[in-house]
Structure formats: structure tokens, C-alpha cells
């Protein structure tokens with residue numbers, strides 16, 4: 001049995017939760033509170049010295065961190081990973097894009113607004129994150145104007161990775177009104193069997 005450590009309101013943890021549910025993988029969910037310091041205890045740091053969630057632990061004690069690596073492990077041999085080598089590389093293209101060009105802006109703006117309540121000393125940073133976050137959304141919008149999912153016709157881990165923070169981008173002050181293809185894509189993903197909503 002896999003144990004998944006995560007905070008249900010974190011997008012990175014939600015990616016793992018979506019894969020576990022969409023693939024119907026038996027697991028235990030260990031709810032963690034970053035605010036209460038659960039990621040910084042000695043016991044947790046022994047599992048992940050980086051002090052970050054999500055993390056999964058296998059029966060034999062092996063642990064794996066980094067949301068996109070965890071998804072890759074859980075989804076191995078499933079239809080969430082394309083078999084064609086080029087499509088698989090496209091999926092990785094989007095996973096790296098998510099970590100470098102999307103999450104650092106959209107997730108951090110959400111953190112400053114939702115968790116910190118927009119403190120004055122982070123307002124300038126918050127606004128600079130918007131310019132870069134909207135750029136990432138434009139890249140997605142352009143692709144999704146031509147195909148139903150990020151890698152084409154097939155729903156893959158790329159869609160799950162980018163769904164996680166895009167669907168709550170408004171909580172970071174992003175308005176998707178000018179991104180109709182992203183909005184259509186969000187609706188399509190919410191209809192996929194096994195989909196579970198992020199905990200409010």
C-alpha cells in the first residue's frame with residue numbers, strides 16, 4: 001500500500017491525488033499541514049530532507065518526492081503516459097514548463113493572496129508574478145486553441161500537472177476571461193472518470 005503525504009489545498013499535492021484517483025490506486029492519504037510545521041519535523045525530514053510535500057512512501061520504505069516524478073511513477077504503463085516517443089517527450093516538455101514557467105508564478109501569486117492575504121511588502125512581487133503567469137497561460141491557450149489536450153487528442157500527465165494550479169489561478173488574482181480554450185479544457189478535465197475536486 002502506498003502512503004501519500006500531502007496538503008489537500010496544495011496544487012502540487014493535488015496532482016498526486018488526481019492520479020491516485022483517476023487510476024484507482026489503493027493508497028493511504030496522510031494529510032499534512034505546512035502551516036502547522038508538519039513538513040519540518042525530524043520524522044518527516046528523515047523521509048524528505050527538502051521538507052516539501054508531496055511525497056509517497058512504498059511498503060518497503062522507499063520514498064519519492066517531486067510531484068511530477070511521483071505522477072510518472074504512479075502512472076507508469078497507464079494511458080496517462082503516451083507510448084509514442086515523441087508524444088511522451090511532448091508530455092515531458094509540458095511537465096518541465098509547468099515547473100519552470102507556470103508554477104513559480106501562478107502558485108506563488110496564489111500563495112501570497114490566499115495564504116498571506118496580500119501583505120504590502122509582497123505587493124510588488126505579486127504584480128510581477130502576474131505578467132509572467134499570464135505569459136504561461138498564453139502559451140497554454142495557444143496550444144489548446146488547436147487541440148483538446150496539451151499533447152493532442154490524449155489526456156496525459158501534462159494536463160494533470162497544469163490543471164492543478166490553473167484551475168485555481170483566480171485565487172492568485174488571475175482572470176481567465178480572455179482564455180476561452182483554457183476554460184474549455186478545464187471543463188473537459190473535470191469530466192474525466194475518477195476526477196476529484198480539490199478540497200476547498
Ligand SMILES: N[C@@H](CCC(=O)N[C@@H](CS)C(=O)NCC(=O)O)C(=O)O
Nearest residue numbers: 010012034039052053054066067068
Ligand atoms: N517542485 C516540488 C515543489 C514542492 C513544494 O514546493 N511543495 C510545497 C507545497 S506546494 C511545500 O512543501 N512547502 C513547504 C515548505 O516549503 O516548507 C514539487 O513539484 O513537488
